[in-house]
Amino acid sequence: RYHTPRGAPPLAPSPDGRYLLHLRPDSVAFAQLLLVELATGAERLIAQGVEIDPGAAPALWSPDSSFFVYCRGNRLYYQAAEPGGGQIAVAESYREIGPGRLASLGVGTDGLLYYVADASVYRLDARELAARAFYRGYLDIGRLAGQIPFSFDPNFDRFWVSPDGTR
Secondary structure: OOOOOOOOOOOEEOOOOOEEEEEEEOOOOEEEEEEEEOOOOOEEEEEEEEEOOOOOOOEEEOOOOOEEEEEEOOEEEEEEOOOOOOOOOOOHHHHEEEEOOHHHEEEOOOOOEEEEEOOEEEEEOHHHHHHHHHOOOOOOOOEEEEEOOOOOOOOOOOOOOOOOOOO
């Protein structure tokens, strides 16, 4: 676990050690989410108006460091770590996963992210995220992996995935 100075927002290093996500406060409650490429020191603005939670990392990385998920306004969004080699930037509205907070996500050792919405648990495959987010009104954001016996509240509940992704 990374330790930050007292009062400083937590950091989120990528699993491969190439990137670091951090918050630059705009006010007491909100900040800019910034991605730093550690080899060059290049910094990229990811989102503005991200709520500061002093006890939690600002984002959750995929196990392979190819993308991360952040929360803004109680909505979850994914973002590729690399800008994409000249591709047009995709608007945040087309990168939306759905309602929730980072507590709504779990990482399986199978390399996939798991997302709980209401009482449904979805398996998110990075290769499908862009298409599923674009067709969000027509397709679920992931493949249904299971159900839980209650309505999940990310403000109070926590979610973990078993190592094999089955429980």
